[in-house]
Amino acid sequence: MILVGVLTDTYTLTNGVKIPKVGFGTWQIPDGQVAYNAVSNALKLGYRHIDTARAYGNEASVGRAIRESDVDRSEVFVTSKLPGAIKTFDGALDEFNKTMAALDMDYLDLYLIHAPWPWDAIGSEHDKGNQEVWRAFEKIYQSGRVKAIGVSNFNVHDLDNLAKISKIAPMVDQIQYYVGFTEPKIVNRAQAQGVLIEAYSPLATGDLLHNAQIKALADKYQVSVPQLALRFCLENGVLPLPKATGEAHIKANTQLDFTISPEDMTTLNQLPDTAPEHFHNPTQG
Template sequence: MTALTDVYTLANGIQIPKVGFGTWQMAPEDATPAVENAIALGYRHIDTALVYGNERAVGFGIRNSDVKREDLFVTSKLPAETKDYDGALRDFETTMANLELDYLDLYLIHAPWPWREMGGNYDTQNRDVWRAMEEIYASGRVKAIGVSNFNVHDLQNVFKDAKVKPMVDQIQYYVGYTEPTITQFAQEQGLLVEAYSPLATGGILNNQVLNGLAAHYGVSIAQLAIQFCVQNGVLPLPKATSRDHIANNAQLNFEISDADMAKMNALTGTRN
């Protein structure tokens, strides 16, 4: 069983709600009402990014809620294309201006390489950017810092010069695609792994095995997939725009058996 008020504790002692609300691929006109609904329905962890183009809308939804800022956990991300110290500081200021918030709870490097050069080697640049992330963290305007889409090599590279290690690695993670090498390494190093696209952008919703398991527990595949992440010690970031789906994703009042968790962890090719 997982409640939206349940938390993980990051390496620096900061508490982070175990289930977040993702806004990737969410248009600004959809983001504000979606965030407002999510907060009204009990979500306390909101995730966005500068590259999503919806920070202003997300920030408005947060400020328009009846929940105090200190009771919310807000994450944003430095664009993957930004690979220099000065650019990182500049883009952070842009994010803060967009959100119109006094501080962020978590700030992440969105990827180890620019999206147009996926897989490229930016080791030197990532260490330079991490120096900026540490400066932002030291300012007190961000409570925790981390990375996204970093593999083992990328993490080890940042560790070389880091005075403050990343506290989070946000990766694509869903039933049938759990990145075990990255996940195990990150967790062994004290990082919390976050799962974006825990429903594989809807790609797992027609899987027959998962349909059978969901029926067994009397839940939706979405609920099953989200709970699967939590029981693996991973933080899911489901996205939805309709109020009904937002509410449904939060109903996690069940527990997957050890045997079924083993079965789900062994699955591959679940995405249609």
């Protein structure tokens, strides 16, 4: 079976919004010409889903690349994220306005709480703060300035915490996810509630590239290890966010029009951590 147009195929969020099945991640891509060129090339090569964040420091260049591309804004799904350190209602509204000014856009397609804790205090408890921020997100969503809202790095407890007060449930949870680190607790909880899982670092920031078992399977399908790892996410109903800066790598990551057999998916889903030395965020709880 040959799949066509994987970059423009979509998942449907709980509110009916369509989101392209593969996103272009911009984490660790520096602001300026590097980010501008990377996003410009991604759009040129067919990506229609661009993911950035306030914390990445590159929203201005990402926004300019989108605005100056030949692709109409309405055809590009744009995500950004609220810094994890912001845990107040007013602070969330203020940061959202800063994001919109940096991107220089009228609306966002998806806005996420970047983390349930500040990045300098990973794992700390901020239940009331996250509830306050979610109330702000609901206000932003109801204003029409974002088409969908969600979270990132949230575990089961964090989602349950929002459920206590939310009028609108998160539509997405973007988590660390790659072959051998598929976070089944939060994935099962999210998917049971219709929350789409997005996979950041789907290649474990490159750390799984030398895994012998994955390489052998990639050779079987005559694809690269990154291509197999990204297709693995799609086969599991997860949205991968590969990142690259060179045009050749950006293009290679678009070539995902193949399927992995059920038997090989079983093998991949049963593999132990394929990048055990990689940093792991604590969203398994």
